[in-house]
Amino acid sequence: MDYNEAKEFLNRLLDRERAVRPSYPDSLDEYREFLRRMGNPHNGLKSILVAGTKGKGSTAFFLYEILRKLGFKTGLYTSPHLVEVRERVRFNGRCISGRDFGRIVGKIAPHVESVGFRSVFETLTTLAFFYFRERETDYSVFEVGLGGRLDATNVVSPCVSVLTDISYDHTHVLGKRLRDITREKLGITRKNIPLVSQAQSPMVRRYVREFFHGDVFFVGKDEKVEIESISMDGVKFIYRGEEFFIPIPGAYQAMNAATAIEVVIRMGLDFDYKNVKSALKKAFWPGRFHIISKNPLIVLDGAHNLKSTKVLVDNWERVTGESPVILFTAMKRKPLKRMLLELKRIADEFVFTTLPLKRALGIDLLKKKGEEAGLKSKGFGSVNEAWAYVKSLNRPILVTGSLYLVGEVLKEEGVSPCRNIQRIDR
Template structure:
């Protein structure tokens, strides 16, 4: 099987990321049975499992860089991708190669129809298991795709887990309240695990602590059991104190300090931190696409994947602290997002707004976004493409592109040369 044939086969499978009304399994039983046919490649992997509404991708990346700085061979599984589907499966920052991708797919293909329908996400998760085991990684870091309890990544059995900020998102699948969503995400908690959590609203914290007690696990909250304080955020990065030690991270925003904090705490409690200076150096050189990413300096153009109300609030706070001025806002959104809630937050930092489509079958039309804005008393312009919106917004910088990671991916591609094959 060639790489092109592997991709073509993958495209015949169900992809929840492209479905207007995505469907998800109501149990992991069939997926477990499928993995058994492949020899249970998920077993024996040592690593970390990360769930949450916001920040789990950044946290997974940060943790992998911390582990790499200590000399470990680290597998990283992320979603979605920006440039290439192979980004989702990495070892020490190097994407899975086309030959390995095709070879693993050839092994997986005969069993895909054997145990019910298998989704694209399940196949990619399985490929990560096979790849990490074959390459004998020291640790693997898995970002949950959606929720936690019924996510394909939840078949792994690791000692360490992280829960990032929990808020309303994917309510059509996970539940209508933050508490219901928290229960789904806490599904990654297994007996004896060490759980590190970002600060949560009290009702969510109570749920996490209750589920930890039931599973006879342990939990440590940043800012409570773990000393932590953010100092400042600027365009040069973010400063914070963790366990009485001051760190500077190149990622921009106080929320990124929280992501670094839980990654540091998890690595520390796993007993893998040996050289603090190498960690400090790694944190100063982090770069993760679509997270308050500066795409151009003059005029200043920034892309951020905020796509729910909570992340919009964090984005607003970052703009106010870091830029100190309002922005020309370019906004696009997928369906099933709280467009009114998000625009209700972002209007306070917008001097003008341009509505654009997102490159996805699940995209809202710019016209619909404008209709939602009008109901809030917000005016804005409809643009048929991101490029056209940029041609207008760039005349009145700074420019902020937000509303979806898929929209950020389009923006990153406009301003960045494609990466060297096999490298992020």
């Protein structure tokens, strides 16, 4: 297969996935058997699993950048992608090539066909296993897709497990109680393997200790993260007596970076903080308070649940006092009205749009919820129209509600994180 053929195969698989069954399994047994038939490509990978509700992608990325700077051959697997699917699989600073992507999907496809069904996420996870094994990675960092216990990434044997902030999201799958959500995410832990967790709320910390009886370190609780300054250029913070800078604004990103630092410490690696600082200083993760223009100010942020929306609003108020027009859409099963009320704290004008996805909310429902929240709004049936309109206003813009929306805006700007992220004015 070439790259385009591989993408076509994945699209057909996605159509079949929607028709055959829900995308979340009730066991990993079938997937393990699928991997066994292909020679268990995941076995032997020295892996790190990163789960959580918010910040897991950023934390995984920071850890990947640090390990690379320390001289390790490092792989990174994340989801979802913003513009092109190759973004999900990276090795030593580059996305997987289209040629390698097509070749490996071509290797996996007959096995998918022979068993009748495997999800797109499982197929891409398998691709990452094969690619990292081919590249002989020293470490492979996996961002968990959903939950933890039953996620396809959880077939690996991690040398350390990582939990970022846990809150309510995907409750139709993970459960409506924080206790249930925490237990699902703790499924990535192993006996006698260290767990590095962000500070969490007191309630979640209690659940972590209830369900996990091994070595756990709470970043922000057992060791403080001190914010020195935040600006549009990034955040400066102190952790373990050392000063660090990351080029992404937000106190929460300092927590994510500190978590990555602590993971390296818990792994027992011999390192110089100078290399860690150098790695973080250049670590840019698109789609997270992502400034693509400063005049007028345009920010893209994939906040897609209530807690991440609150954090976004707090960060906006801290970094800039300007009132933006907000380009917004969301997926189903989100606390939409509460998210909009949070965003109303910083904006007086909203523009709603929708996406060509089964889970995407329609314009009519978005406008109805906007009216209930007392918002002044317009609606457009395509991102292309909505983006053209908000840009014509020549005022600050905040794009949020969905990482998929952020990806569509990047496409409108002709930007791909795999090819030309340097074109973005950051």
